[in-house]
Amino acid sequence: MMDMHCHIDLYSDPDEIIRECVQNNLYVLSVTTTPRAWKGTYALTKGVPRFKTALGLHPQLAHEREHELPLFDSLITETKYVGEIGLDGSKEYLPYIDSQLRVFRHILKECQKSGSKIMSIHSRGAVSLVLDELEKYPNAGTPILHWFLGTKKELNRAMNLGCMFSVGPAMTVSQKGKKIIEWIPRDKILIETDGPFATLDKRKLRPIDSFLVLEYLSKEWCAPIETVKNILRNNLKRLIL
Numbered sequence: 001m002m003d004m005h006c007h008i009d010l011y012s013d014p015d016e017i018i019r020e021c022v023q024n025n026l027y028v029l030s031v032t033t034t035p036r037a038w039k040g041t042y043a044l045t046k047g048v049p050r051f052k053t054a055l056g057l058h059p060q061l062a063h064e065r066e067h068e069l070p071l072f073d074s075l076i077t078e079t080k081y082v083g084e085i086g087l088d089g090s091k092e093y094l095p096y097i098d099s100q101l102r103v104f105r106h107i108l109k110e111c112q113k114s115g116s117k118i119m120s121i122h123s124r125g126a127v128s129l130v131l132d133e134l135e136k137y138p139n140a141g142t143p144i145l146h147w148f149l150g151t152k153k154e155l156n157r158a159m160n161l162g163c164m165f166s167v168g169p170a171m172t173v174s175q176k177g178k179k180i181i182e183w184i185p186r187d188k189i190l191i192e193t194d195g196p197f198a199t200l201d202k203r204k205l206r207p208i209d210s211f212l213v214l215e216y217l218s219k220e221w222c223a224p225i226e227t228v229k230n231i232l233r234n235n236l237k238r239l240i241l
């Protein structure tokens with residue numbers, strides 16, 4: 001199984017979480033929120049099988065950390081994975097959209113320069129804007145829209161731009177989330193938790209909670225767990241090979 005978007009460095013005991021992932025054979029994409037956090041986060045799981053560390057600059061921090069872009073550029077050749085990046089159009093962060101756009105465009109340009117990346121992308125309240133940018137940088141890599149909450153039209157547009165979608169336990173308990181999961185074709189879906197930011201029943205999610213999504217998909221698709229696992233494994237293989 002997999003967690004394609006979690007913040008390992010932000011758990012109070014990352015080592016315990018990492019052990020749990022290894023015991024459960026999880027493939028984990030450990031995303032970061034600032035370029036400065038990359039080295040330390042990478043060191044946490046260096047040599048641990050099936051762990052990848054993505055280099056990111058979170059859109060909610062763009063206005064405070066724009067000056068870290070040169071550091072971002074100096075690290076980009078160290079990893080094939082980029083995230084968390086994107087745009088946030090929610091009320092709190094909309095005032096910083098210019099800075100967010102500068103950062104996002106810069107990163108997409110760098111991704112395009114250094115070769116195809118796998119990118120975990122935040123698009124809260126800004127799906128169309130994110131897609132506009134992805135359209136301008138078609139060779140940046142494969143975008144994974146994390147916790148996508150757009151419309152069906154936006155979903156189709158995203159698919160035409162080559163996007164995949166990582167869905168988490170929180171989406172399986174909201175009406176909108178459930179509907180979106182239904183729309184996503186089976187060969188475009190991946191699992192994430194967004195722990196420890198995301199919660200379920202006030203509990204911080206952990207990578208092993210990705211099994212909750214597996215069970216949910218098995219019920220929704222009327223397919224045995226093993227079949228769903230195979231579909232997801234193939235999606236992951238196509239993405240990373």
Ligand SMILES: [Zn+2]
Pocket residue numbers: 005007031084194197
């Ligand atoms: Zn996140």
